[in-house]
Amino acid sequence: MSRKGCILSFVFILFLSLLAGNGQVASAQSKFPDVPSSAWGHKEIHLLKDKGVITGHSDGTFRPNNTLTRAHGAVIITGALGLNGLKVSNPTFPDVSLNHWASAEIERAVQQGIFTGRKDGKFYSAETMNKAQAAAIIARAFNLSGGASSSFTDISSQHWTLKEIVALEHNGIVEKGGRYEPGKAITRAEFSTYVARALDPSFRLNQSQPSNETxxxxxxxxxxxxxxxxxxxxxxxxxxxxxxxxxxxDVYATQGSWYKIKYVNGWGYVSSSYVKKVSNNSNNTPNSVLWDRIIAIDPGHGGKDPGAVANGLQEKDVVLGVGLELNKQLQSAGAKPVLTRNNDTFVELDQRAKIANDAKADIFVSIHANAAASTAGNGTETWISASSATKSESKDLAEKINKRLVQELGTTDRGVKEANFKVLVQTNMPGVLIELGFLTNSKDAALMKQSNYNSRAATAIRKGIEDYYSSK
Ligand SMILES: [Zn+2]
Structure with missing residues (x-):
């Protein structure tokens, strides 16, 4: 029962209310008595209530000044975005078991890149969210960007969420000026109000006109x-x-599987399944051969498993950096990349394959870096499964990616090789496993330490994928 109580304390689960047969449960249309029309955030909070994204406590109150946990934040954000919970067979975080009341919402929020785990691989679902974390989460969830500088006196140019807080100011999500108090716990009223403003542009403060967006x-x-x-x-x-x-x-943005369009005098959303792209109005879509391709990106290792370690580098960090940059480039090119991990988390090999299979990815790209007993060993190689049904496609993809990597990075070409790596065997689509270079070789390692390495390696991989699709 404590689990139900926990959900009911904040999240509106209609069927539970119905099962409870509880006449005390306020209907979707009534207002919270402790959020009167004179209260700050009144309209916004009731927008979320009417949508069923939030509910009050069982006594009908909202308790606007209480704080909220990261688990609650994940539930509200996914609810506001209309995202279903994600059922996984192995939990991503050791401290969020499959029995956790918000497991599915947390998994979905993490899969969408809205929330991330901590360096130690845990999620800390019961931790109170502060205002800086909330800004980062809302900016990511609603793809908010823009703005030049912060109006807040306590947000320095070095603050870790400067960009996100500025984006919230720029998009009319938060009131400008004074102190933001990034380290302070965010209240239920503040978080709900900001989410509602992000969700419904008509609630935004001094809102920029829709026509200003591209x-x-x-x-x-x-x-x-x-x-x-x-x-x-x-x-x-x-x-x-x-x-x-x-x-x-005209499509202004993609939000999950939805397109944001201009409708009457505001914004509307349509399912992307029923809208096909007919012309490209954007300069940041360099190559349309990637359009709508679902590309699984698998940065190897992570969390407790560093992979190869040498020359001051850990494989898990090198490949995550390249994977995240590749994700960004593929998105900009109109593809739909899916990452098997987007932070320093350990993910089992069969789970990586499952993520790609569940996403119905078109291709699978695993990113690794090599190590050898001899420090002389160096160069780039790309592996494919020796026995897969998609072998000839995988080989084609591997050759094109490996060629681009060698060209771009100037590394030794070790060619395409065959082995039955688990992730390649268990994935249903053409797949490759890239070994970018050798951490154990001083020349390859020095290259990986350069500040533009992620960008160069990711660009080469993206071009290889483009070559693959262009040749079809
Ligand atoms: Zn590896």
Whole structure:
């Protein structure tokens, strides 16, 4: 029961309320008595309540000045984005078991890159969220960016969430000026209000006009009947209207599997499954051969498993840096990359393969770095499975990526090799395992230590993938 109580204390789970048959549970339309119309955030908090993203306590109150935990934050954010919980077979974090009341929401929030674990591999679900963490989470969840400098007197140019706090100011999520108090616990009222403003642009403060945002591309509705336009990115949001099959729309952003479009006088969201891209309006989409490709990126090792260690480098750090940069480049090119890990976490090999298979990835790209007993061993090689049904495709992909890496990095070309690595055997799609270079070789290691290494290696891998698709 403590689990139910915990959920009911903040998150609106309709069926639990119904099962409880509790006449005390306030209906979706009534207001929280402790958030009167005169209260700060009144409109915003009730927007989230009406959407079922938040609920009060069992006595009907909201308790606006209470704090909230990271688990609660994950539940609210995923709810606001209309994202379902993610069921996993192995928990990502040792301190968030599959029985944890918010396990599915935490897994989804992490998979979406909204929350990350800590350096020690744990999530700390019961930890109170502070205002800096909340800014980072909201900015990531709603892809908020922009702004030049902070109006807050206590946010230095060195602050770790400077960019995110500035983005919140720029997008009218937070009131400007005075002190932000980044280390202070965020209240339920503040977090809910900021999330609601991020979600519904009509609630934003001194909002920038939608017309100031740039069109990413033009799409065309592919359904034969009509396509619902919703207030938010999820089927739980109310329907604003609809579009007819064949109708053209300008797409301003992608949010999960939803496209953000301009609708009547504000924003609307349509399912990306029913809109195909017809023209490219964006300069940052250099090559459309990657458009909509689901590409699994698998940075090897992580957490307790450092991989190779030599010359002051750990393999897990090198490959994560390259993987994250590759993720960014693929997104900019219109692909849909999926990372098997996006922080310093240990992920089992079969779980890595499962992530790629579950995402129905088109290709699988595992990134590693090498080590040898002899410090003379050096160069770049790419492995494929010797026995896979997709072997010839994998070989083609491997050759193209390896060639680009050798060209870009100037490393020794060790070629494409075959071995039955578990991640390659267990993945259903063409897949490669890249060994970028040797940590144990001083020349390769020096290259990896250069500040532009992640960018150079990721660019080469992206170009190799582009070569692969261009040749189809
Ligand atoms: Zn490795």
């Amino acid at each position: 069109v990413q591309f033009q799409g065309e509705v592919t359904v034969s009947s009509t396509l619902n336009v919703r207030l938010g990115a999820g089927t739980s949001f109310s329907v604003l209207g609809n579009l007819k099959g064949g109708q053209k729309v």
